[in-house]
Amino acid sequence: MARSPWKRLGAADELRLEDGDRVAVLGGGPAGSLFAYFFRRLAELVELDVAVDLFEPRRFDRRGPGGCNHCGGVVSESLVQVLATEGVEIPPGVIQRGIDSYVLHMDVGDARIDPPGHEKRIAAVYRGSGPRLSAITDDVSFDRYLLELACAHGTRHEARLVAGVEWFDGRPRVRCADGLARDYDLVVVATGVNSHLLETIERLGVGFVAPQTVKTFITEFELGRERIERSLGASMHVFLLDLPRLEFGALIPKGDYVTVCLLGREIDDDLVRSFLGSPEVRSCFPGGVLPASCCHCMPRINLAPRGPAWADRLVMVGDSGVTRLYKDGIGAAYRTAKAAATTALLQGVSADSFSRFYGPCCRRIDRDNRIGRFLFACGHSAQHLRGARRALLRMTRREQATAGSAARLSGILWDLFTGSSSYGDILRRGFHPGFGLGLAWNFAVGAWRDPRPLATLPGRPLRA
Amino acid sequence: MPDVLGKLYRAGEPVVRQGEKGSQMFVLQRGRVEVIREGDGGEIRLGLLGPGDVFGEMAIFEHEVRSATIRALEDSRVLTVDRRTFLRRVQEDPSLAFHILRSLSHRVRELDGEVARLRARLGGAAP
Numbered sequence: 001m002a003r004s005p006w007k008r009l010g011a012a013d014e015l016r017l018e019d020g021d022r023v024a025v026l027g028g029g030p031a032g033s034l035f036a037y038f039f040r041r042l043a044e045l046v047e048l049d050v051a052v053d054l055f056e057p058r059r060f061d062r063r064g065p066g067g068c069n070h071c072g073g074v075v076s077e078s079l080v081q082v083l084a085t086e087g088v089e090i091p092p093g094v095i096q097r098g099i100d101s102y103v104l105h106m107d108v109g110d111a112r113i114d115p116p117g118h119e120k121r122i123a124a125v126y127r128g129s130g131p132r133l134s135a136i137t138d139d140v141s142f143d144r145y146l147l148e149l150a151c152a153h154g155t156r157h158e159a160r161l162v163a164g165v166e167w168f169d170g171r172p173r174v175r176c177a178d179g180l181a182r183d184y185d186l187v188v189v190a191t192g193v194n195s196h197l198l199e200t201i202e203r204l205g206v207g208f209v210a211p212q213t214v215k216t217f218i219t220e221f222e223l224g225r226e227r228i229e230r231s232l233g234a235s236m237h238v239f240l241l242d243l244p245r246l247e248f249g250a251l252i253p254k255g256d257y258v259t260v261c262l263l264g265r266e267i268d269d270d271l272v273r274s275f276l277g278s279p280e281v282r283s284c285f286p287g288g289v290l291p292a293s294c295c296h297c298m299p300r301i302n303l304a305p306r307g308p309a310w311a312d313r314l315v316m317v318g319d320s321g322v323t324r325l326y327k328d329g330i331g332a333a334y335r336t337a338k339a340a341a342t343t344a345l346l347q348g349v350s351a352d353s354f355s356r357f358y359g360p361c362c363r364r365i366d367r368d369n370r371i372g373r374f375l376f377a378c379g380h381s382a383q384h385l386r387g388a389r390r391a392l393l394r395m396t397r398r399e400q401a402t403a404g405s406a407a408r409l410s411g412i413l414w415d416l417f418t419g420s421s422s423y424g425d426i427l428r429r430g431f432h433p434g435f436g437l438g439l440a441w442n443f444a445v446g447a448w449r450d451p452r453p454l455a456t457l458p459g460r461p462l463r464a
Numbered sequence: 465m466p467d468v469l470g471k472l473y474r475a476g477e478p479v480v481r482q483g484e485k486g487s488q489m490f491v492l493q494r495g496r497v498e499v500i501r502e503g504d505g506g507e508i509r510l511g512l513l514g515p516g517d518v519f520g521e522m523a524i525f526e527h528e529v530r531s532a533t534i535r536a537l538e539d540s541r542v543l544t545v546d547r548r549t550f551l552r553r554v555q556e557d558p559s560l561a562f563h564i565l566r567s568l569s570h571r572v573r574e575l576d577g578e579v580a581r582l583r584a585r586l587g588g589a590a591p
Contacts, residue, residue: 042559080469081545082553084491087516087563090469098469119471119544255467338557364556420549 015312015350019049021185023344024174025155026162026197028056029069029127031318031333032190033146036155037088039341044153046345052154053182055174057161060144061129068128069143070194070299071329072218072252072261074099074236075123077115077420079331090123094145096254097124101235102417104396105280106389107242111396112235113410113417120234122418124254131220131257131295139255142330164200165189165314172313185313186349188340190333192319193302206314207351209307211322217262217272219296223286228253231286238417239281240392242383243274247376248326250417251284257294258285263326267298301329304369309362310354315340322362325372328419335361372423375416375430390446395438408435469493470543473536479520482533486523487547489564492516495540500533511574512537518567524550 017023023039025032036052043050060067075083075090083090098120102113115121125142151157161177165187172187174180191197198210223231237251245265252259262275275281282288302319309321317340318333339361340354347353382388392409399407412429415421429435470493473479480486482502492513499510499519510532513519519534524547554560 078549078553081543081549082560084493084543085518085545085550085560085563089491089493089516092468095467095469097467120469121543123469335556338559342557342559361556 014348014353016348017048017050017185017344022051022053022182023186023188024172024182024184025052025054025188025190026165026174027190027192027195027318027320028054028058028060028147028157029143029190029192029318029333030146030330031192031320031337032056032188033143033150033155034334035188035190035317035337035341036150037146037153038338039345040150040153040155042341042345048345050185050345051156052150053156053158053184054147054150055158055160055162055176056147057159059159060127060141060147063129063131065128065295065297067141068126068297069192070218070297071127072250072259073125073127073142073254074252074330075125075142076328076331077121077418079328079334080121080123082331082334088149090125090142091140091145093140094125094142095123096126096139096257097234097252098122099124099234099236099253101233102414103235103237104393104413104417105237105239105241105284106393107280108386108389109393110280111393112400113396113414114400115414122236124236124252124259126254130255131222162197164197165204167204167206186344187314188344189314189316189320190318190337193300198320201314206311207308208311208314208316211302211320212304212306213300214263214265214303215267215298215300217260217267217296217298219260219272219293220257221260221285221291222257222294223291224256227286228256228258231284232258236417237284239275239278240379240383240389241275241278241280243271243278245271246275246383247380249275249281251281263301301326305362305366308351308355308359309336310351310358312351313349315344315349315354315358322365324365324419325369325423326376327372327416331419332365335365368422368424371427375423375426379416387443387446391439391443394446395442398442406434408432408438468541470541473497473540473542475536475538475540477536479534479536479540479542480530482530484530486520486530488544489521489524489547489550490519490534491543491545492519493541493543496537497534497540497542498537500535501531502533507533518564521564521568523547 025036032054036054040052058067099122100118100120104111127141127143129141162174163177164175166173166175168183171183173183193211193213201208202210232253239249248263250261276290302323305322309316317336321336323329323332340358343354343357347357395409399405399410412426415426479497492515494515497513501508501510
């Protein structure tokens, strides 16, 4: 039987942070900045004087890939609510567009899914300062906003490139490319999986193994605010297309640009061309014509952890450790960053403490991802079965057109697309007899009758 | 405005009504709202809330009807937090409730002051 990667590493002496200790955070994306923010906020509460240095050489006020952390840039509905509850409000200058609905596109037609209340609770943001060659604006990148939030609570930003981490006299030493070497009492790795630093840490021999990854594709098209308003509105557009190796494709409206995000296995130019050339995608652009792409990248994302995300005086947060499968990566960064910060301050910084108090958060996400894999496999099957696609379309449209209906499928699709609920919760709702019967009925009826359009997109009717 | 979150309430529009059932709490993002208690003698304003303030949180913890009406004094943007989302996250991370507890604690402190002022006005003697 395979040993769980989350098994305890064995007993270690209890290591606790004390007044005057220092913490290094490597990486200034959401995971790193949120760790620093919550750590400092909690340290103030328990009156512990621990300095936090956050190493991030990237300038988030720079446009294009140089200032960007390469991500679709969607802050999920649940994270927006939780941050607001924490007293962290994402300011308007950071939000490129508030999203209030999803539109599902398939070859058999489109369906719009509106949540009850029609409230904008999903934020489309730029991780950097916008696409390459985009106009200079007063907008602030999401990552810069979080970094400034962390610094406002006493974190020191070190704009240096970290070349490696070494062990010296039982403590981690951070070595920078400019020659600086400094010892710390805890090192928090929040570099994501697109950094060489994870290999360096693997070589330390402390039991850390870098996560399994998969390549994604992200590109930006300039359309202008008015045309985006007319053609896409405040909706995210997701695609269930019969394309091999494609798990998920989405269009995300942001300011003057539309972000295209593709997730799947072995994404290559052929898959990208097939997706962008499909009539379903083209129909979302004015006149069915895609403008030239102005910025693109193929970052890797964490698919599954391959070992514990901690050791004595070392912890991985966000993508470097464990994240949610395909969805809500920023939400997972928040959850792991806060759990690691709370553990480090209140329980200790030994591998044993992280295993007992930070481990449950990682294990919960990892377990839920296994259910997510099953759900995405079901979705993948539906992609290849025209009858299933027609049933999904018919049932979703009927639910959306009927006020006060249980809207079971719409709720499941909404949570699956937005990442607002755990995959386990989505699966539980899928076992509801009403959902099964409804889907079976729509499958039977949809087999011989075409679904009729029941809703409209901003500016144009949904395709039948 | 496309680049904002939450829902816009026009001046004079109620966000919640006294006596309604509710399963959500709210975070005021922009504008000002007033807290009103409606009774036989008309409306009594209990307080004013500004950006960052949380209200309606009693509905998250108790299955009771809303104890007061919240009305927008000016155009205000309000973000809704669902009970299910909040409680699920609190189960995983109890410290999420700190901000709410701080807000409730602040409100209890204000009410203590108000009770003391009213008692002093009515004669000063403790019961």
